[in-house]
Amino acid sequence: MTDTSKTTITKTNNNITVFTQEFSKIIRHYKRHCIYIKRLLEETDKSYNEINDKRILAFEKFSEIKLSKLDREYINNIISRPLALIICSQTYNGKARFLNELLNEPLLPESPIIQDNDIVRTIRIKHHPTTGASLNISGSFELVDTNGVQKSLSWSTIPRDDIIVNDENDFHRYRIDEDNDQYETPLLEIRKPLHLLGNYLQIIITPSNQNLHINQFYSQITEEIIPIFIYIIDQEILSENDLEELRSFRTFATNEPILFIRIDQTNSTNNSSSNTDETPGVQIFRQLCELGFLSFLTPESCDSTSEINSSLFQSDMIDNGLSNFSLFLNYIRKHVDRLTLRAVNILQHSQELCLDVFNDSAFEMARDMLITPKRLSYTREKEKDLYESLISLTNSRQNEIQRIIFEAVNEIQEMLIDQACSLEISGIELTDQLTVKTARDLKKCTSVIQDFVLTRLNKAIGEKLSCSVSILHQDYVGTLTRCLSNLERNQDDDEGSASASKALQEILQSAYQVNISLPTNSNLIKILINKMKELFRTFSWSNCPRIDPDFKRSVALNMLQNISDVKLAKSVCTQLNDRIRMSHDNFETLLKQLEHRHSDRLKSTEDKQQRVRKEFTPKIARHLLESTSLKDLIKYGLPQQGREVGRGQYGVVYECDSWANQRSCVLKSVIPPDDRHWNDLALEFHYLRRIPDHPRIVKLIGSVIDYSYRDNTPVLLVMERLTRDLYIALKHKLPFETRIHIALDVIEGLRYLHGLGLVHRDIKLKNVLLDGFNRARITDLGFCKPEVMMSGSLVGTPIHMAPELFTSKYDHTVDVYAFGILFWYICSNGIKLPNNFDVCSSKDVLWSKVKQGIRPERLNNFPDECWEIMSKCWDPQPPQRPYLGEVQEKLERILSKTNKNVLC
Numbered sequence: 002m003t004d005t006s007k008t009t010i011t012k013t014n015n016n017i018t019v020f021t022q023e024f025s026k027i028i029r030h031y032k033r034h035c036i037y038i039k040r041l042l043e044e045t046d047k048s049y050n051e052i053n054d055k056r057i058l059a060f061e062k063f064s065e066i067k068l069s070k071l072d073r074e075y076i077n078n079i080i081s082r083p084l085a086l087i088i089c090s091q092t093y094n095g096k097a098r099f100l101n102e103l104l105n106e107p108l109l110p111e112s113p114i115i116q117d118n119d120i121v122r123t124i125r126i127k128h129h130p131t132t133g134a135s136l137n138i139s140g141s142f143e144l145v146d147t148n149g150v151q152k153s154l155s156w157s158t159i160p161r162d163d164i165i166v167n168d169e170n171d172f173h174r175y176r177i178d179e180d181n182d183q184y185e186t187p188l189l190e191i192r193k194p195l196h197l198l199g200n201y202l203q204i205i206i207t208p209s210n211q212n213l214h215i216n217q218f219y220s221q222i223t224e225e226i227i228p229i230f231i232y233i234i235d236q237e238i239l240s241e242n243d244l245e246e247l248r249s250f251r252t253f254a255t256n257e258p259i260l261f262i263r264i265d266q267t268n269s270t271n272n273s274s275s276n277t278d279e280t281p282g283v284q285i286f287r288q289l290c291e292l293g294f295l296s297f298l299t300p301e302s303c304d305s306t307s308e309i310n311s312s313l314f315q316s317d318m319i320d321n322g323l324s325n326f327s328l329f330l331n332y333i334r335k336h337v338d339r340l341t342l343r344a345v346n347i348l349q350h351s352q353e354l355c356l357d358v359f360n361d362s363a364f365e366m367a368r369d370m371l372i373t374p375k376r377l378s379y380t381r382e383k384e385k386d387l388y389e390s391l392i393s394l395t396n397s398r399q400n401e402i403q404r405i406i407f408e409a410v411n412e413i414q415e416m417l418i419d420q421a422c423s424l425e426i427s428g429i430e431l432t433d434q435l436t437v438k439t440a441r442d443l444k445k446c447t448s449v450i451q452d453f454v455l456t457r458l459n460k461a462i463g464e465k466l467s468c469s470v471s472i473l474h475q476d477y478v479g480t481l482t483r484c485l486s487n488l489e490r491n492q493d494d495d496e497g498s499a500s501a502s503k504a505l506q507e508i509l510q511s512a513y514q515v516n517i518s519l520p521t522n523s524n525l526i527k528i529l530i531n532k533m534k535e536l537f538r539t540f541s542w543s544n545c546p547r548i549d550p551d552f553k554r555s556v557a558l559n560m561l562q563n564i565s566d567v568k569l570a571k572s573v574c575t576q577l578n579d580r581i582r583m584s585h586d587n588f589e590t591l592l593k594q595l596e597h598r599h600s601d602r603l604k605s606t607e608d609k610q611q612r613v614r615k616e617f618t619p620k621i622a623r624h625l626l627e628s629t630s631l632k633d634l635i636k637y638g639l640p641q642q643g644r645e646v647g648r649g650q651y652g653v654v655y656e657c658d659s660w661a662n663q664r665s666c667v668l669k670s671v672i673p674p675d676d677r678h679w680n681d682l683a684l685e686f687h688y689l690r691r692i693p694d695h696p697r698i699v700k701l702i703g704s705v706i707d708y709s710y711r712d713n714t715p716v717l718l719v720m721e722r723l724t725r726d727l728y729i730a731l732k733h734k735l736p737f738e739t740r741i742h743i744a745l746d747v748i749e750g751l752r753y754l755h756g757l758g759l760v761h762r763d764i765k766l767k768n769v770l771l772d773g774f775n776r777a778r779i780t781d782l783g784f785c786k787p788e789v790m791m792s793g794s795l796v797g798t799p800i801h802m803a804p805e806l807f808t809s810k811y812d813h814t815v816d817v818y819a820f821g822i823l824f825w826y827i828c829s830n831g832i833k834l835p836n837n838f839d840v841c842s843s844k845d846v847l848w849s850k851v852k853q854g855i856r857p858e859r860l861n862n863f864p865d866e867c868w869e870i871m872s873k874c875w876d877p878q879p880p881q882r883p884y885l886g887e888v889q890e891k892l893e894r895i896l897s898k899t900n901k902n903v904l905c
C-alpha cells in the first residue's frame with residue numbers, strides 16, 4: 002500500500018486549493034517533460050538522419066541503434082495524447098462519489114437518483130471554457146437533442162436522463178460483436194470549465210451494467226489517450242463479477258497498473274458474503290494479491306533495476322481514499338513520472354548504443370589505418386623476396402636442372418625405347434617389305450615416333466622439376482595469399498577493388514605455380530619439341546628404311562642420345578625466368594593499384610573517423626546528456642544550491658545537502674558558452690557516467706539541465722562532496738607518509754582509468770580531492786577520453802603538459818608525465834612553482850623550455866627514490882616513462898621504509 006508519511010491533504014477540509022495546485026503542478030510537470038521528450042526525439046532523429054545520409058555507419062550498425070517501431074510509437078503517444086483518468090468501480094455510485102469529491106462539485110448524480118442496476122453510459126469529462134455536452138460514438142461527434150443536457154446547460158449535476166441508457170429505446174446503439182451480443186452505446190461528453198483538469202487531462206467514467214466486455218471498452222477508449230486506471234472499491238469485498246472483470250483486464254492490459262481506492266460503502270448494510278474474521282480492507286488486499294495486482298512484498302524488495310520494463314509500473318491501493326487525497330496525488334505523480342521516464346529511457350538507451358557503436362567503429366577504423374599500410378608493405382616485401390629467390394633459383398640451379406633432365410632421360414630411356422618399338426603408326430601405306438612408299442610418309446613416321454618420345458620425355462622432366470621448386474614457394478604463397486585476402490576484405494563494398502585483389506591473387510598463384518603447370522603447359526612443350534626437332538634435323542636416313550621395330554627403336558634411341566641436357570636446361574631456365582619476371586611485373590602493377598585504392602579508402606576512413614570523433618560523438622553525447630539529465634530531473638527534481646565551495650575555469654562548485662537519496666553532495670554549475678563547450682561537457686559527462694564506481698575516482702551522482710533559464714542554460718553536475726583539494730592541503734603542509742599515500746591513491750585511480758582505455762589528460766593538484774582521512778580521489782574528467790577517440794587536441798594545464806602533446810600524437814603516458822610533475826609538488830610539500838618553471842615569462846616560453854628538456858629542479862628534501870620516480874615519469878620519450886604498476890611498487894617500498902623508520 003502507498004506510504005502515508007507525506008503530508009496529508011484532506012479534500013474535505015479547506016485546503017482544496019492546495020490539492021488543485023498540487024494536482025495541476027503534477028500535470029504541468031508531466032506536460033513539460035513531454036515537451037522536452039518531443040524536442041529530444043526530434044533532435045536525436047535529426048542526428049540519426051545525418052548519420053544515415055552521410056553513411057557514417059554500416060547499414061547493420063545503423064539498424065541496431067534506430068528506435069524500434071514499438072518504442073517510437075510509445076514515445077509518440079506520450080508526446081501527443083492527453084492523459085485520462087479512467088474511473089472504474091464496483092458500482093456506479095462508487096464512481097460518482099469519487100468523481101464529485103475529486104472535482105469538489107456534484108457533477109454526477111448519486112444514489113438514490115441513480116440505482117445500482119441502472120444502465121449508465123460512458124462519460125467523458127473535459128475542461129473547456131464553455132459548458133456543453135454531446136453524445137459521441139467511437140470518436141465521431143453526434144450532437145443529440147433528445148435529452149436534458151442540451152436543453153439546460155445551466156445544470157450543475159448532469160440530469161439522470163442523459164446518463165442512463167434507455168435500453169430498448171436507445172436508437173444509438175450499435176452492435177459491435179455479433180457473437181457476444183455486444184453493443185456500443187453513445188458516450189456522453191461533458192465539457193465545462195474544470196481547472197483541475199486543464200488542457201492535458203480528461204476523465205472517463207466507465208459504463209455500468211452494460212453488456213460490454215471490458216476488453217472492448219478498453220480498446221475503444223485507449224485509442225486517443227494515455228490512461229491512468231482508478232478502481233473505486235465501495236463494497237466490503239470484490240464480487241465474482243468484479244473479480245472476473247479484473248482478471249480479464251489483467252490478461253489484455255498486462256502492463257497497465259491500477260490504483261485501487263477503497264471508500265466507505267454507500268449504504269451501511271453489511272452485504273459481505275465473506276464469513277472470515279478479516280477486516281474488509283485486508284480481505285480486498287488479499288483478493289487483489291491473488292489476482293496479481295498487489296504484492297505482500299514491499300516495493301523496495303521488488304527488482305527495480307530496469308525502468309524500461311513497463312511491467313514494473315505497480316498497482317497500488319489506498320484505504321479511505323476520500324479523506325486522504327495526498328496518497329492519490331503521490332500515486333499520480335509516480336505514475337506520470339514512470340510514463341515519461343520510460344520514454345526517456347528508450348531514447349537514452351538508443352543514444353548510449355549509438356555512442357558504443359561509434360567507439361567500436363572508431364577503434365576498428367584506427368586499427369584499419371594502422372594495419373593496412375603494414376599489410377601492403379609486407380605483401381610487397383614478401384613478393385619481392387619470393388621473386389628474387391625464384392630468379393636466383395632458376396639461375397643458380399641450371400646445373401641442377403640439367404642433372405634433373407639427364408636423370409629423367411636415363412630413367413625412362415629403356416622403357417621409352419621399348420614402347421617406341423611397338424608404337425602403332427596409323428594412316429601410312431607400307432609396301433610388303435614394310436618400307437614406305439614416299440619420302441613424305443617416311444617423314445611422317447619419324448615425326449610420330451619423335452612426338453611420342455618427346456611427350457613422354459617432357460612429362461618425366463616436368464614432374465622432376467616440379468618437385469625441385471615446390472618446397473620453396475609453398476611458404477611464401479600461403480602467407481602472401483592470406484595477407485592479400487585480408488587486404489581484399491578491407492575493400493568493403495567497393496567491387497572494383499575487390500576484383501583487383503582477386504586478380505592479384507590469381508597472378509600470384511599462376512606465377513609461382515609454373516612448376517606445377519609445366520607438364521601441361523603448351524608453350525613450354527612446344528618449345529621443348531622445337532628444340533628436340535632442331536637437334537634431330539641433322540639426323541640422316543638410309544634409303545627407304547623398313548618401318549619395323551628396329552627402325553622405331555633406332556629413331557627413338559637416336560633422339561635420346563642426341564638430347565643436349567645443357568641446351569634443354571638453359572631453355573627451361575629461360576622460360577621460367579621470363580614467366581616469373583612477367584608475373585612479378587604484373588604483380589607490381591596490380592599492387593600499386595591496390596595501394597592506391599587502399600590509400601583512397603583510408604583517406605575516407607580517416608575522414609569518417611574524424612567526423613565520428615569530432616562531430617557525431619559529441620552531438621550524440623549532448624543528446625545523451627540531455628536525456629540523462631531529464632531522467633534525473635523527473636526522478637529527483639532540481640538540486641538545491643548551497644554555499645559556494647570553489648570556482649574553476651568552467652564553472653562554480655556549490656554545496657548541496659542532499660539529492661537523489663545521497664547526502665553531502667556538491668553541485669558544479671556550468672554554463673557552456675558555445676557548442677564546443679557543450680560538446681566537451683557532454684563528452685566528459687558521458688565518459689564519467691560510464692566509469693563504474695571506484696574509491697579513487699570522485700563519484701558523479703547525476704546531472705540536471707535547468708531549463709528555467711531561457712539562454713545560458715546551466716548544466717548542474719552533482720558529485721559526492723569531498724573535504725578539500727590537494728592544492729589547499731599542500732598549502733597547509735602534510736606529513737610525508739600521508740603524501741606518499743596520496744600519490745599511491747592517484748596512481749591507483751590512474752591505473753583504473755587507463756585500464757578502461759581512458760586517458761585523463763588533466764592531472765594536477767586541484768583535480769585531486771581529499772576526504773576527511775586525506776585519502777585521494779581523482780576528479781574533473783573534462784578531458785578524459787578513450788584513447789581511440791582522442792583527436793590529438795592540445796588540452797591540459799600548462800605545467801603538467803607533456804612535450805608530445807604539441808605533436809598531436811600522444812597516448813596515456815601523458816598522464817604519467819603529469820603525475821611526475823604532481824609528484825614533484827607532493828614531495829615539495831608545497832604549492833610553490835618549481836623555479837625552473839617560475840622563471841618562464843609566459844606559457845609559450847615554458848613550453849619551449851619543456852620541449853628543450855627543462856624540468857622542475859631537485860629540492861634538498863627529495864629522497865633519491867622519489868627523485869628517480871619523478872625524473873622517469875617526465876622523461877621526454879613517452880616509451881621510456883615507467884609503467885604505473887612499477888611506480889606503485891616503488892611508492893609502496895618508500896611507504897614501508899618510512900613506516901619502519903617511524904617504528905624504529
Ligand SMILES: Nc1ncnc2c1ncn2[C@@H]1O[C@H](COP(=O)(O)OP(=O)(O)OP(=O)(O)O)[C@@H](O)[C@H]1O
Pocket residue numbers: 646647648649650651652653654667669699720721722723724725726767768770780781783
Ligand atoms: N566534489 C568536490 N568536493 C569538494 N570540493 C570540490 C569538489 N569538486 C570541486 N571542488 C572544489 O571546487 C573547486 C573548483 O572545481 P572545478 O572542478 O570547477 O575546477 P578546477 O578543477 O579547479 O579547474 P578547471 O576548471 O580548470 O577544471 C576545486 O578546486 C575544489 O576545491
